[in-house]
Structure formats: structure tokens, C-alpha cells
Amino acid sequence: MIMSCTKWFLFLICFVWISSLKAQDNLTAFWQPQAAVNYKVSNTYSHNFSLAHRAYLIKNGGFGYDARQIDIVHFSKFNLTDNQSLAFGVQYRFRNIFEDKGDEVRLTQQFNFTKRPLVVRFGHRFRTEQRITKALTIHRFRYRFAVDFPLKGEKLNIGEPYFVGGFENLLSVAKGNLPQYDTRVSSQLGWRVQDGLKIQAGIEYRVEDYTSTFPQNIFFLLTSVQLIL
Template sequence: MYSTKWFPFFFLLLLMGNVHAQENLTGYWQPQIAVNYRVAGTYSHNFSVANRNYIYDDEELTLKGRQLDLAHFSKLKIRDNQSIALGIQYRFRSNFEHKENELRLTQQYNITHKPLAVRFGHRVRTEERITNSLTIHRFRYRFAMDFPLMGEEVDLGEPYFVGSFENLLSVAKDNAPQYDTRLSAQIGWQLNVGVKFQMGMEYRMEDYNSNLPQNILFILTSVQLSL
């Protein structure tokens, strides 16, 4: 477990190494608040609001809004370590830029495995991203891990680490397939029984099979409430 505690720092160094000196770089700050609500023993709801803001664009530091996302997920546990979920999200972009708003439908399967103090997770998602002009079908696979940074369990006030790696494929009529990859690392704290706070970074390489892939860096902050 001692060696595992150093993993977040190596993960962050790898993340920064991917971003350093990249061309076509855009930076965002994305705060989010999420509420988890258990309806029954194996059935729960998740509601979230996220606001994405430019902090680095066209090789300049800035602070301006890009979009607002409202999302809802309904999740059903089918086994102790497996669940399925359906989600709906609406993205407001026309209020910030001359872009179309988006309706997104999501289907998800998730499985976790915790041999010791480290929990591993595999998530598969399919999505339909719907705008007035186009429907994009997206297929996603994410591998994630999380573990306490002090001891074997996360106690109140103690930190934990969450890291993930995700690949995405987007396809649409009359468009070439787009391949994206994402690498993220966050540190969280269990502030009390029903409140978690997380902060960290995410690096995305979008359309990496093209001649001009886009490099995107996120600063992430989130509050998660469990009712």
C-alpha cells in the first residue's frame, strides 16, 4: 500500500507531461455539483449541474463561459459490484456561443472489483448526441481506480485518489470517425457522511487520428452530495 500512495503523484506527472508544450491547446475550468439520491435498495438517482469555462484559448489566458450542462442518471444495481444506468443531459451552448444546444441520451454498464484497498472499475457507455443539424453516436470505455491515501479505508476528513483512462469513438452520417482519449487524476476528501469534495486535472486528445488533433486541459472541481 505504501508504494500505491505514490501513484497519484506519478499519475499527475504523466498527465502534465502529456500537456506540456502541446500545440492546439485549450484550457477549461469546470466546477460541478452532483446529488445522489437512493430511491430503493438497488435503485438510485443522480442529478448534476456543470459549468464549463474557458481559461486558456487562442494562446491567451481568459475567463469566459462555454456551456452549462444539466444531467440526470437512473441507476440500477444488478449485482453487488455491477450496475446499469440510463441518462439524459441537456447542454446549453447558444447562451454562451453561436453553437447549437445538445440533447444527450446515455446507456451505461459498470462493474467494479476491489481485491484489496484499491478499487478498479470498468465502464462502458453508448451515447446519442442530438442537435438540430446532426446526431452523433458515441461509444466509450473507461478504466478507473480509486483508493485511500491514508490507511486502508477512507475516514472522515481523509483524502483519497481517483484516476481514469478513457477511449471514445464518435460516428455520424457523412462524417469521418473521430477517436478521442482522456486521462484524469483527482484528489478527494470525505468531508462528512454525505459530502465529498474532489479536485484535479484531465487531459483530452480529441480527434487524434486526424492531421490536427486537439489538446484540451481541464481543471476540475466538484462537490458530491449523498442524500
């Protein structure tokens, strides 16, 4: 079952990659490194702080490194049961220092539900967001289905790898604008380096505004470090 899930996600990533090569005019690629710290206050309440940077690797048909933004994010998470939680987040996006696009404040409300029938854990995440800029406020509604599992044995031990994959749909609405529909597919490999420390690397593919006549194909190279205190 684990191998079949892995092959399915790898096949899907390869498929969208090959499909995107046919649309080079609307292809963009980013590198996004991230560092996150999870701090547990009690058995039912925890904090998450993260810092992420996004830079262009492919822009307007050309290759190169060009910084785009920096994101600072905080989430407060409340465990309702062992496998259900509520979270509330605030994010500030510094973009004006790199591009003349304006900074952004984002508020997030989240419900997460997980289930682990065997070795594989399934996750369902529902989010609502308010993306606030000087020009307008965009309301976003998101659903993500995710799977993760160890690649050795039935339990993730120190020094062992694991797999994380996800599929997400998004709807964005704003006053005076047409609704925008996006889809995201991601695949990452992670390692539990030591107790409380994980690193991950992988790719994500996005189709933005896929109902329009000119949808955008976007690839992300993702790298992250997660520290659990």
C-alpha cells in the same frame, strides 16, 4: 501498491502535460466546477442529478475566463449485483447562450463493473451515447478504466482523503463524418468532509481526434461537490 498506483498516475499526468507544451497552437484549457446529488430510492434503484459549468481558461493561445456552457444531467441507476449496475441518463447542454454553437440533448446507456481485491477498487465502465443537435446526431462509444482508494488506512473515514484516477477511450461516429477517436486521462484528490458529503479536485487531459493531422490537446481543472442523501 497504493503508492505505486498514485505515482503511476502522477507520472502520466506530468508526461502528457510536458508533451502538450510542444503543441501550443492546439492547446485549450477549461475550468469545470460541478455539483451532484445522489438520491437512493431503494437498495437497487437510485437517482443522480448534477449541474456543471464549463469555462475557457486558455483559448486561441490567450489566457482568461470565458464561459462556454452549462450542463444539467440526470441518471437513473439500477444495481444488478453488489458490483454491477445499469444506468440510463439524459443531459441538456446550454451552449447557445454563450457561443453560437447550438444546444445539445444527450442520451446515455451505461454498464458499470467494479472489483475490490484489497484496498484499491477497480472500475470498468462501458457507455453508449447519442449526442443530438439540430445539425446532426453523433453516436459515441466509450470505455473507462478507473481506480480509487483511501490515502489513509484501509477504509475511508470522515475527514480523510482519497485518490481517484481514470483512463478512457472514445469513438464518435456520425453520418457524413469520419470517425473520431479521443483519449482522456484524469487524476483527482477527494475528501470525505462528513457523512454523505465529498469534495474533489484534480485535472484531466484529453487528446481529441488523435488520428487526425491536427489533434486537439485539452486540459480541465476539475472541482466538484457530491452530496449523498
